[in-house]
Amino acid sequence: MNGARLFLFGLGAGALAIALLLAVSGLPPVGDFRGPYGELINGLAGPERHVSNAVGALVFDTRGFDTLLEEFILFGSVTGTAVLLRPTHRQSSEGGKQMAGSDAADRLLVLLLIGASVTFGYYVVTHGQLTPGGGFQGGALLASVPLLVYLACGPGLLYRIVPRELVSGAGAAGAALYAGIGLLGLAAGGAYLENVLPLGPARPSIVSGGTIPLLGLASGLEVGAGFALLIRVFLEERHRE
Amino acid sequence: MSTHFAYGVAVWILLWGLYGIVTSRHLVHLVGCLAVVQSSTYVLLLAIGYRTGGVAPIFKDVPPATAAVDPVVQALMLTDVVVQATVMALLLALSLEVGKKTDTFSPDAIRRMRG
Numbered sequence: 001m002n003g004a005r006l007f008l009f010g011l012g013a014g015a016l017a018i019a020l021l022l023a024v025s026g027l028p029p030v031g032d033f034r035g036p037y038g039e040l041i042n043g044l045a046g047p048e049r050h051v052s053n054a055v056g057a058l059v060f061d062t063r064g065f066d067t068l069l070e071e072f073i074l075f076g077s078v079t080g081t082a083v084l085l086r087p088t089h090r091q092s093s094e095g096g097k098q099m100a101g102s103d104a105a106d107r108l109l110v111l112l113l114i115g116a117s118v119t120f121g122y123y124v125v126t127h128g129q130l131t132p133g134g135g136f137q138g139g140a141l142l143a144s145v146p147l148l149v150y151l152a153c154g155p156g157l158l159y160r161i162v163p164r165e166l167v168s169g170a171g172a173a174g175a176a177l178y179a180g181i182g183l184l185g186l187a188a189g190g191a192y193l194e195n196v197l198p199l200g201p202a203r204p205s206i207v208s209g210g211t212i213p214l215l216g217l218a219s220g221l222e223v224g225a226g227f228a229l230l231i232r233v234f235l236e237e238r239h240r241e
Numbered sequence: 242m243s244t245h246f247a248y249g250v251a252v253w254i255l256l257w258g259l260y261g262i263v264t265s266r267h268l269v270h271l272v273g274c275l276a277v278v279q280s281s282t283y284v285l286l287l288a289i290g291y292r293t294g295g296v297a298p299i300f301k302d303v304p305p306a307t308a309a310v311d312p313v314v315q316a317l318m319l320t321d322v323v324v325q326a327t328v329m330a331l332l333l334a335l336s337l338e339v340g341k342k343t344d345t346f347s348p349d350a351i352r353r354m355r356g
Contacts (some may be wrong), residue, residue: 020252029244031293038311046305058316070320077327081334136323173311
């Protein structure tokens with residue numbers, strides 16, 4: 001069984017490799033970027049949207065609809081995971097057990113890290129239009145905090161700070177907020193997700209960019225809540241056995 | 242040849258990820274190999290958008306006319322990485338459930354679907 005499968009895979013992979021190598025050899029050399037679209041965005045992100053992060057302007061403004069769909073993929077995956085790993089009637093999640101092997105030094109280190117992580121996570125979420133970052137990255141950073149709490153203090157405290165209903169409600173609120181901000185564009189007579197709020201100071205600051213920082217906050221809420229729920233669901237599953 | 246090396250790296254990663262999926266003996270390992278295949282597309286995207294000598298497309302310290310790398314592929318990749326993590330989580334939850342129901346994690350041993 002294995003030999004035949006490997007042989008067939010070898011045939012298929014060989015053909016695929018030849019086709020792919022032929023395809024990529026037709027691309028321009030690495031480093032010779034010619035696309036006009038990227039240069040346009042780089043030049044116009046500052047003057048037209050008052051932001052300094054061209055990638056952020058793309059994610060939340062120029063290609064904001066794409067981000068909306070990706071967010072809903074994320075939301076669907078998190079919901080599916082939470083449904084798959086839901087507690088059944090026979091099982092009940094117990095909390096309060098201390099993690100084996102975590103002593104006071106471990107807990108002190110993790111508690112120090114929690115403060116730094118929360119601050120840095122909020123910084124990345126709110127400064128998405130100025131420096132590399134934005135809702136997605138900041139949300140993932142913020143969601144590492146429950147994991148640190150679990151490492152320091154065991155699952156009981158994790159269950160208390162990540163209640164299922166609240167966190168999944170927060171994730172849904174984030175997704176709905178993103179979709180709702182898009183409706184502002186329709187209300188102002190433009191396109192859905194068009195940047196219709198006042199753009200703020202021309203020198204990019206934390207309030208400049210119109211809808212871009214708001215969409216960043218909404219997606220940060222949704223991604224952070226989604227990842228925190230995933231962490232809670234998986235650790236609950238592990239502690240159930 | 243060295244001008245297209247980065248694209249070759251992406252193809253290499255893709256093929257090894259496929260090999261891992263085909264010869265996998267554990268469902269969790271299979272999901273990890275799927276993540277490897279997905280990351281090869283990131284390498285390809287970033288290589289397409291790279292400009293030699295270009296700075297990052299953040300214009301906080303540099304004037305807006307500086308030659309920078311392509312922000313479009315970076316925007317595509319950025320959301321994709323985070324979404325990939327949650328899709329992998331869903332796949333891992335599925336494999337956990339399959340492992341609980343059939344008492345095995347080997348893809349070859351799980352042959353028939355049972356309702």
